[in-house]
Amino acid sequence: MTSLSDFLLTQAMRHFSAADWSAASVQALPIESGVSGVKVRRYELTHPDGPCARVVVKPCGLKERLTLARLDGGEGVPGAYVPDLHSDEEADVVMEDAGETLLGWTLADREAAARALSAVHAHFMGRRAELAWLPDLDAAYLEGFIVERCWRGTWQRARGNPDFVREFGGWISVVEASVQTLAADLLAFVAQTDVQTLAHTDVYYGHIFRQGERAVVIDWGQARYAPLFLDIGDTFDTAEGAQVYRTALAARGVRLSDSVFETGHRLARRFAGVRYVWWWLESWQRDPQDWNREGLERMLGMAAGQPG
Structure with a gap:
């Protein structure tokens, strides 16, 4: 060599x-x-x-x-x-190398992902001084990147598509109302809670790989010092899935109250829905099929703030 x-x-x-x-x-x-x-x-x-x-x-x-x-x-x-x-x-x-086996959808897959994420979240919770290079969660990121860059352009194009309006028009006003207050609601939650840690902020199935019984999370380029909930909205979108993560977190000594966890999880779903709905919008408009219609419905419900 x-x-x-x-x-x-x-x-x-x-x-x-x-x-x-x-x-x-x-x-x-x-x-x-x-x-x-x-x-x-x-x-x-x-x-x-x-x-x-x-x-x-x-x-x-x-x-x-x-x-x-x-x-x-x-x-x-x-x-x-x-x-x-x-x-x-x-x-x-x-x-x-993380390999090529993406996380699946079974309970065992979710438990592996929960162990991986909770390990990072629990270890770095409250250790801001050790992570000085990480930006905080702020309005510029939420409004400028999540809303403007990730959501608005694709959303506006979809609104101009008669097929989208006909099929999903009932979601338009509720999603837009949710997006309007997303940044303020998340920042209020940060001010009222103490659940900030090293958060990946871009956790979806393409960033989690299985290695036997272990899961690993890749691509940490958008990490921030932020609420741990920003990492669980997509992978643990349902109430049942969220409990898998909550159990793993508690096993590492971090126990959150019901009110904090339920509020955080609903915000997590909104954050993930607004962030990732663009992919489903584009997929469904390009080639409508049952699978991407189901995925788009799921994302619209999350973006709108529906409970899991």
């Missing part, structure tokens, strides 16, 4: 295993970019003694690199080798 990229992989494997991988062979493997389109690379390393390991290399901004370095070695996330913790420019991070 002689190239600069090979040297980076060598150092990463030493970080992950404390073994010498300098004589390992390296093979590039295919990998798809996610929704964000960030160019990631996957490699398989074969040690002369036989062991194989797969890693993913991703260019990350400084905030994500600091977050991954802080999460490295913890439960529920892939290990990460972060050689640059100072440059404002993007720099490569080497991560243990």
Whole structure:
């Protein structure tokens, strides 16, 4: 191994295993970019003694690199080798490969996801001073990114589609009313509760992978110091699903009152519905089918603030 990229992989494997991988062979493997389109690379390393390991290399901004370095070695996330913790420019991070098995929909899947997320949430709850690089949840993020960027454009285009108005017109006013107060309601909840932690804020099924009995959460580029509920609205959208997460959180010593949990979960559903309804709107308008109609109905109900 002689190239600069090979040297980076060598150092990463030493970080992950404390073994010498300098004589390992390296093979590039295919990998798809996610929704964000960030160019990631996957490699398989074969040690002369036989062991194989797969890693993913991703260019990350400084905030994500600091977050991954802080999460490295913890439960529920892939290990990460972060050689640059100072440059404002993007720099490569080497991560243990999460694999290609996305989280499923069974109770066991949800329990694995609950263990992964609760591990991060419980560990960092109330530890703001250790996470100085993370932005807080604020109106600029909620109104500028979640509402304007994630929701409004696709929503306005859908409103101009007669098929959408005919099929889903009953949702329009209630969703828009919910969106109007989402930022204020979330910020009021932050002011009245003490459930802030290292929150991923972009947790959906495409960001959670199964590794046997374990789940790992990837793509921490949008992490914030925010209520833990921002991470459970999609994966744990139902009341029953939310209890799976609540049980896992309690097992780690974090017990929330019924009123806080119920209010937080309803806000979580609204947040996730507003954030992710764009995908279902586009999918249904492009090629209406039963599955995406059902998914769109689910997201509209969440965005509108209906209980799970």
